[in-house]
Amino acid sequence: xxxxxxxxxxxxxxxxxxxxxxxxxxxxxxxxxxxxxxxxxxxxxxxxxxxxxxxxxxxxxxxxxxxxxxxxxxxxxxxxxxxxxxxxxxxxxxxxxxxxxxxxxxxxxxxxxxxxxxxxxxxxxxxxxxxxxxxxxxxxxxxxxxxxxxxxxxxxxxxxxxxxxxxxxxxxxxxxxxxxxxxxxxxxxxxxxxxxxxxxxxxxxxxxxxxxxxxxxxxxxxxxxxxxxxxxxxxxxxxxxxxxxxxxxxxxxxxxxxxxxxxxxxxxxxxxxxxxxxxxxxxxxxxxxxxxxxxxxxxxxxxxxxxxxxxxxxxxxxxxxxxxxxxxxxxxxxxxxxxxxxxxxxxxxxxxxxxxxxxxxxxxxxxxxxxxxxxxxxxxxxxxxxxxxxxxxxxxxxxxxxxxxxxxxxxxxxxxxxxxxxxxxxxxxxxxxxxxxxxxxxxxxxxxxxxxx
Ligand code: SF4
Numbered sequence: 388x389x390x391x392x393x394x395x396x397x398x399x400x401x402x403x404x405x406x407x408x409x410x411x412x413x414x415x416x417x418x419x420x421x422x423x424x425x426x427x428x429x430x431x432x433x434x435x436x437x438x439x440x441x442x443x444x445x446x447x448x449x450x451x452x453x454x455x456x457x458x459x460x461x462x463x464x465x466x467x468x469x470x471x472x473x474x475x476x477x478x479x480x481x482x483x484x485x486x487x488x489x490x491x492x493x494x495x496x497x498x499x500x501x502x503x504x505x506x507x508x509x510x511x512x513x514x515x516x517x518x519x520x521x522x523x524x525x526x527x528x529x530x531x532x533x534x535x536x537x538x539x540x541x542x543x544x545x546x547x548x549x550x551x552x553x554x555x556x557x558x559x560x561x562x563x564x565x566x567x568x569x570x571x572x573x574x575x576x577x578x579x580x581x582x583x584x585x586x587x588x589x590x591x592x593x594x595x596x597x598x599x600x601x602x603x604x605x606x607x608x609x610x611x612x613x614x615x616x617x618x619x620x621x622x623x624x625x626x627x628x629x630x631x632x633x634x635x636x637x638x639x640x641x642x643x644x645x646x647x648x649x650x651x652x653x654x655x656x657x658x659x660x661x662x663x664x665x666x667x668x669x670x671x672x673x674x675x676x677x678x679x680x681x682x683x684x685x686x687x688x689x690x691x692x693x694x695x696x697x698x699x700x701x702x703x704x705x706x707x708x709x710x711x712x713x714x715x716x717x718x719x720x721x722x723x724x725x726x727x728x729x730x731x732x733x734x735x736x737x738x739x740x741x742x743x744x745x746x747x748x749x750x751x752x753x754x755x756x757x758x759x760x761x762x763x764x765x766x767x768x769x770x771x772x773x774x775x776x777x778x779x780x781x782x783x784x785x786x787x788x789x790x791x792x793x794x795x796x797x798x799x800x801x802x803x804x805x806x807x808x809x810x811x812x813x814x815x816x817x818x819x820x821x822x823x824x825x826x827x828x829x830x831x832x833x834x835x836x837x838x839x840x
Contacts, residue, residue: 414743419446419485419775428540429776430807432791436780452488455779459489462782470785471509472778473499473524475516476713477734477767482515485775495713496520496575497594497835500828503528511535513781514796515773517543521796522579526824534796535785537777542769542804543576545698548670549616551580551801553645557638558584560649561613561666570610572601574617576672579798579824581615586823588613591830595697596712598624600838601831606630606664616640616670623697623704625665636660640669672698674767678732678755680706685758686730693755694719695732703732713737725749732756735766769804798824 429437436458443450463470472491474483483493492502500523502512512534514521521536528534561569573585575594582592589608593601602624605612614621618637625635636659638644649657660666675698683693683706694716695707704710709719716733720741723729725748731738732755745752756764784790798821799812812820 415449416447419448419451424772424774428772430780430791430793432784432789433776433780436783437776440776440779451775455485455775458779458783462786463489465786466511468508469510471502471506471512473502473512473514473516474773475499475520475770476717476737476740477770478515478736478773482771482773482775482778483740485778486515495594495596496523497596497712498714500524500527500575501832503532503534507532511785513537513778513785515778517541517546517767517770518796518800518802519543519546519576519578522798522800523575523582523828525796525800526579526582526798526821527828535781535790535794536796537773537781537794539793539796539802539809540804540807541772542802543672543767544769545574545616545670545672546576546578547804548641549577549581549644549668551578551584553641554581554584554615554668556645557647557668558613562588564649565611568609568611569613570605570608571613571615572605572621573615573827574598574620577616578801579820580801582827583799583820583823585615586826586830590827591834592824592827593624593831594712595620596714597831597835597838597840598697599627600834600840602628602630604834611664611666613666613668615668617698618667618669618671619676619700619704620697621665621667622701623710626701630665634663635665635667636663637667638669640671644669674734674765675699675732677764678703682732682755682758683707683730686753686755689728691728691730691751691753693730693732695755696734699732707732717741720744720750720752723748723750727751729753730755732764735764736771738764739766 426434426437443454472486472489474486474491474493476493476495487493499520503524504527507529510532512524515537518536518539518541521534525534569588571585571588571590573582573592575592585592591601598620606628622635638647675696678695678699680702683703686693693707694709695703697704697710716731728751730753731741738754742752754764781794793809797811797817799817801810
């Protein structure tokens with residue numbers, strides 16, 4: 388009989404290195420959460436946990452962690468490897484540090500989306516980030532898996548300016564005009580319903596890390612591209628594949644885009660629309676559009692390397708020393724050498740975490756917007772609506788078998804970020820959305836892997 392060592396050596400193991408530790412550390416005495424929302428904003432079931440949290444004497448790890456441990460550790464013991472905690476790098480309130488402390492994973496939206504497929508042993512994903520990220524996991528999940536979000540009201544302002552009801556009227560007009568020549572490319576920051584629209588037109592989803600590769604592929608198909616929702620990522624990616632401003636047509640975002648009728652465009656505008664290869668929905672991220680070229684020049688003049696996210700405006704991206712996704716920015720930080728100086732233009736909590744990480748490794752990190760007289764850089768307020776009491780309540784209620792139905796995420800769900808009301812589609816419509824959105828997501832994954840990204 389072969390020894391156990393021999394048996395083990397014959398096992399085929401696949402090492403998943405897609406999600407690495409962020410390297411962010413909890414420090415004694417640090418402030419754990421700055422986002423204590425009014426108690427009225429929490430779900431009823433969550434309020435008892437919030438009351439306990441608000442009654443804690445301070446927010447240091449020494450105080451908050453023992454309180455969290457009381458609820459989180461029994462839940463982790465109860466579910467074991469069947470439960471996985473996930474969070475995005477933009478989470479504020481040190482939640483990324485807490486999620487990692489409890490064995491969870493921090494990733495960008497692309498890596499988060501892959502987790503259901505990569506972790507078939509996991510039956511319950513608990514996500515602390517925005518709704519479209521949780522919904523994407525729900526679209527790609529296996530039938531035996533469930534996805535929960537710690538705060539369903541955690542939305543994305545860019546996505547909020549590109550709801551299905553806003554985009555579909557314009558899409559219908561464009562489709563009437565261009566038919567099969569029109570392809571939708573959806574940024575990850577969209578609802579599953581719009582990702583399904585991309586799938587229906589033979590298009591794909593993209594993230595900031597693969598947008599160029601997806602755009603290149605779309606151009607090769609010889610299609611007219613309708614890029615939704617971020618005008619800046621669309622324009623920046625279009626430029627990278629040779630689509631200039633003269634071949635790009637910008638619509639309004641939100642209700643402005645929704646109310647645009649092609650018949651109301653001037654003849655010259657319609658001619659330009661016909662000649663454009665890239666049509667942009669006019670949404671944007673308020674967090675990423677506060678940066679200006681003079682801030683870039685300010686830090687470059689002081690010897691800083693400026694790195695920005697491609698949701699920034701095109702002039703900022705072109706003035707910077709580098710631009711790329713959240714993963715690109717974090718990798719650049721981890722590869723920086725002691726003495727390096729980085730000015731980073733992206734979401735504020737990310738930059739703050741980067742600054743803390745840099746301090747531990749001799750790298751100076753500043754927020755690109757931290758220039759006297761500038762508009763301050765800011766964090767993603769909606770993502771930060773997932774705080775320690777949300778995580779604690781979600782896990783404790785799950786352990787008790789009392790998880791609120793509202794927190795369970797399914798393909799096609801639409802949540803009103805203000806009221807928290809959720810619109811869930813019937814089973815057949817959910818299945819249709821999941822199938823079509825999955826097609827668009829799988830195209831993205833195939834192209835991303837083929838490009839070695
Ligand atoms: S940072 Fe901007 S684009 Fe990203 S989730 Fe927040 S609001 Fe949306």
